[in-house]
Amino acid sequence: MNLSYWEIKTWLTNIDYTVVGSGIVGLNCALQLKKQYPKANILILEKGMLPQGASTKNAGFACFGSLSEIIDDLNTHTEQEVIELVKKRVKGLALLRDNLGDKTIDYLQLGGYELFQDTNSNLFQNCISKITEINNLLKPVFNAGVFSLKQNSFQFKNIKENTIFNQFEGQIDTGKMMEALLKKVQAKGIKILNNILVEEFSDNENTVNIKTNQFEFTSAKLLIATNGFASQLISETVKPARAQVLITKPIKNLHIKGTFHLDEGYYYFRNINNRILFGGGRNLDFKTEETTEVSQTDLIQNKLEELLKTTILPNTAFEIEHRWSGIMGVGNQKKPIVKQLSNNVFCGVRLGGMGVAIGSTIGKQLADITL
Incomplete structure (x- = not known):
């Protein structure tokens, strides 16, 4: 890039902290x-015109896990680990709401419903049989069923x-949430450069040399908050997981x-401005x-349309107006990775599809480990 003296001096000189990724965490x-x-x-x-991960692509669920998900988590995590996961999500949502305000992000606690297809009797019966057990497990977090x-x-x-109803589940307007966060950041004098892809970096003890698709510069500290795209920069165990909507x-x-x-x-859906927003289906082709x-992909988009016609809106005519995809960061464990990678390089990634719930706290933790 043909940068002027003024551009280099104003935007790329004496940088104390460089954050990669302008999503919820970053x-x-x-x-x-x-x-x-x-x-x-x-x-x-x-790297994008707007955040390119899932921060502006998600469905706007302010949730901490459906009953079947929590039951499944107990197969790979201890009870205490599951309680801690839920607790972190609840605290993260409280922090998000406190930081931005319910009115700003259109937060509504209308509850969440888990539906079970007629053909899935085993899963349904298993979930019903464990309602009391899971409610008791989570009582210390919510002080209620x-x-x-x-x-x-x-x-x-x-x-x-x-259906299985979750009285504590809420929803937000994802666009308004991200707009409010961007306004707060810019009001604090924090600079954001869009359409800049970080290609590689090297930690040189006192500074980090950062090479992008447009320029090279140095920063005292580098913080990576790219979640689903993390494997393009670092070797932590984070797999991308595309969510089609x-x-x-x-x-x-x-x-x-x-x-x-x-x-x-x-699969997950909701009403937003008298429309059905419907996403999921990656289990069709992991x-x-x-x-x-x-x-x-046609496979998933066709399945979403089929479920709209046969299950969600069986007696209602509808037209699809728009389709998109978001990239999540997942792994074998649901615990996010927040760690120091080298002297001056840190990361906060692998949010496991719970970015709305835990993004605020993971961002805070990422900052705190550099202090």
Whole structure:
């Protein structure tokens, strides 16, 4: 890039902290750094025009795990680990709401519903049999029962008559959340450069040399918050997981309210501005969806449309207005990776599809380990 003296001096000189990724984690990290060091020169680099991970691509679920997901987690985690996972998500959501305000992000606690297909009786019976056990497990976190049975009152078809209701689940407007975070960051004098891809870096004891697709520069510290794209820069065990989404055109008299999980949470939908936003389906082809390509496949998009027609909106005409994809960061364990990689390089990645819930706290933790 043909940079002038002024551009180099103003944007790329004497950088104290460089944050890679302008998603939930990166922005919260930068805000925490600025809080601790008000005079610090902080630069955020973002490879896209907007955040390219899942921060502006998600469904806006303010959730901490459906019943079937928590039961499944108990197969690979101890009870105490599961309690800690849920606790972190609850605390993260509280921090997000406190930082930005419920009105700003359109937070609504309308509850969440887990639906079970007629063909999935074993999963349904297993979940029902463990409601009391899981409620007791989570009681220290919520001081109340979380899950209960509720009738299918939304005229969904081909599902069990009863759904499992989560009274504490909420929803937000993802766009408003990210817009508010960006405004806070910019108001603090933190610089953001978009369309800048970090290609490689080297830690030289006192500084980090950073090479991008546009220029090279040095920074005292480097903080990597690229989640699903982490493997492109670092060797931590983070796999990309693509989430495909579609949204309908507005539908008159759409009475569906709340957030909805189907098929162990691999499908999820909600009402937003009298439209159905519907995503998921990566369980149809895990290997293909283990990608950083932000595109769609016929296999999953056709399945989403089929479920809309047969299950979610069986008696309602609808049209698809838009489709997109987001990239999550997952692994064998649900515990995020927040660690020091070398003298001056740190990372906060692998949010496991819970970025809305834990992104604020992971960003804060990432900043804190550099202090």
